[in-house]
Amino acid sequence: MAEPPIPDAPPRDHTAPSRWNDPRTRSIWQWQLVLGVAVAAITVVIVLLTPQAFAQPVFTAGVVLIVVVSGLTLAVPWHRVGHATVALVPAVDIAAIGLLAWGSDGQLSILWIFPIAWISTYYTLPWLVAALSEIAVILTVDVLLTSVTPARAVHLMVVLLALVFIGVTITTGSRRTRAFSRLLERQFAQLELTLRRVETQEKRALALFNSVDTGLARVDRRGVIRAANDAYRRLYSIDDVSHAHPAAAVEYDGYRGEPLPPHETMVARAARGEIFTDHRIWLFDTSGQWRALDVSTSAVGSTPDEPEVTLLTVRDTTAAVKAQEEKKTLTSVVSHELRNPLTAIVGHVDLLLDRDDLPADAIERLEVVENAGQRMQRLIASVLETNKPTAPPAHIVDLQRIAAASVDAFRPAAQTAQLTVEAAIDGDLLVAGDAFRLRQAVDNIIGNAVKYTPRGGHIRVDARRVDGQIRFAVSDTGIGISATDVDRVFEPYFRAETARDSGVPGTGLGMVITREIVQQHGGRLALTSALGRGTTVVVHLAAHGSEGTE
Structure with missing residues (x-):
């Protein structure tokens, strides 16, 4: 049976969905259909076994009323009808069942369970009291207008008490179910709000993750890159970190050196859980450029439902390395260019000091110049030795x-x-x-x-x-x-x-x-x-x- 509508739901307006797709309408049809099928089955049995029952106009009127109500149930657009109006259907069913059970020994009065269950499920206790009162009135009138016997009176009293018990039980259960449903709705709303907050925080964290210039990647123990920021993807020319193909950029042990074997790549070392800081490697990227990288790893805390991972940090230090090399080159060039004129100065001072016709004060000043020039020559020689480029080894x-x-x-x-x-x-x-x-x-x-x-x-x-x-x-x-x-x-x-x-x-x-x-x-x-x-x-x-x- 489809889930019933909430009793205190507001009436449906003209913008509501079609009745064929409305859960509230289908629920009303199903309740009435159950009663209609039960009455039809009973009618067939009576026709076969005791056809004289149809000689009673009251019984026939009850059957006809059930059929009419069932037909009207299919025709009424319930999605446009108020909650109180729907209660007329079980109320009319109670009257129709009263006509079926009129003047009998009370066997058909068991059919009152259907409308009582309907009202108890979707309506509050005052509505149930009104329905039971309707049944009590019908039973009282029936007893007063027909023959009264102690057994029949006791039987009708038992039927009424049973219906009261069933109705109160269902009403109590329905009230608890509705309360639990409202509690679940509130909890679901709270959970949805929490999920939205978590998603917002994740988006902020991801934006921060991608905003840094340092490449970051989380590598698990299987060597799978579980997440990588934009800087890492750009360095290694990776579109999808889960792609099976090797990275287009290749890691080398030095500038124009040898490529790192698969088990010595930075991802492989991070997968083994190795911890190191500022390890220098060279990367040849897809644009044909060499990049100097300083790579570090650090352990990341894991949870029981998340695999252990290592954070791989990659800093592009190419600019700094090039600046350092250019500084060395400039220093060497400047020092080399200074050495030639300085050598000429010191040489000419030596020639002057070899003369015998110079006054003592001139000789003293020339010796100061010579000592200063020799000190400068030693400094230049030291700089050139320090920045002397090393010849590339034979590979x-x-x-x-x-x-x-x-x-x-x-x-x-x-x-x-x-x-x-x-x-x-x-x-x-x-x-x-x-x-x-x-x-x-x-x-x-x-x-x-x-x-x-x-x-x-x-x-x-x-x-x-x-x-x-x-x-x-x-x-x-x-x-x-x-x-x-x-x-x-x-x-x-x-x-x-x-x-x-x-x-x-x-x-x-x-x-x-x-x-x-x-x-x-x-x-x-x-x-x-x-x-x-x-x-x-x-x-x-x-x-x-x-x-x-x-």
Whole structure:
């Protein structure tokens, strides 16, 4: 049964919903329908067993009245009717049941339970007293106008007392239910108000979280970034912190040094719960700029229903580092430029002091100048020694580490695309070169294989030493390139037709840059492809220690 309307609800106006969708109207229909079905069933039984009952006009009038009231119930727009008017329906039902039970032994008087239950559920105690009074009047008139027997009088009294008990019980329960309902409504309103306050506080905290220039990220023990502010997202070029692909920006151990392996990245260290302060790393972002970052971590308190997290704090100190370097450069330049004229001054003073015709006071003044000049020379020499740029070390790069780190970085993206990645990478793959540039080339080759291989495809990464050379090869079962487009792959901004049709974004510069990097390292790059069958890219580099690489 649909939830009944609240008894003290205000009358519905003309803007109320249609009666077919009004819960109050449906509730009235259902109550009347229950009584109508009960009377119809009883009428059928009486017709079959005691048809002579219909010889009594009073019984027939009761049945007709129930039918008429039920029909009117379906026709009246109850959403426009006041609360007091609705009470007429159970009141008329009481009278109709009185006609059905008139002059009988009181068996049909049990039907009064329906209107009494209706009134007890939706109306207060005075309404129940009025309904019971109506029944008492009907019973009294019935007893007075028909034969009176002790048994019949006792039976009618029992019926009246039972109805009183049922009505009072239902009224008390309904009153408690309404009170509990109002209490729940107040609590719900209070809870809704509290939720709105919490949401407002969360919005303010988020606005503050995103307003700071320092990058902030919360990392759980699984290495998942649970939240990151705008500064962190900008630094690492992250649109969605839950995305499975590796960050486009790559962390390095130093300026143009080697990329950090996956287990040594700042997120990985934060996931292990490591606590450190102002750890300097270098980030190569998607715009091709180097950024000096000072990274710190701190523990964040957790609750039983929230995983343990570590707060990652990233400060961009590129400007300060550049300013420091520029200061050193300026100091060196100024000191170097001062040394030349100062040397000339001291030299000429020495020449004057070698003369024998100078008066004593002139010699004394020239010695003061000479001592001051020598002190300045020592100061300049000290500054130049302090700010002397150190020669860059000869970089011997382990291609095995670069290839393995690149495969690990792209493996989540491959798993998301349901690709199988097979890596066969030997050790002792040392080459002389720039680790950063070589990582760029390796990332471009493996990244293209992941991007242009459909779901369920296979990618193989092979790196080994062959006859004094390092052979690095990546093959895939991707969309491939047509024979007419293969020769144009190394043209700037050219994209093969299959790449354009795939919908994968690109600039047409990846392979151009990759070949330039390989050539700068004295190597060569070859690309073979078949339309719909895949692509293979092979890079040959001179191994460190072989002839011509010392």
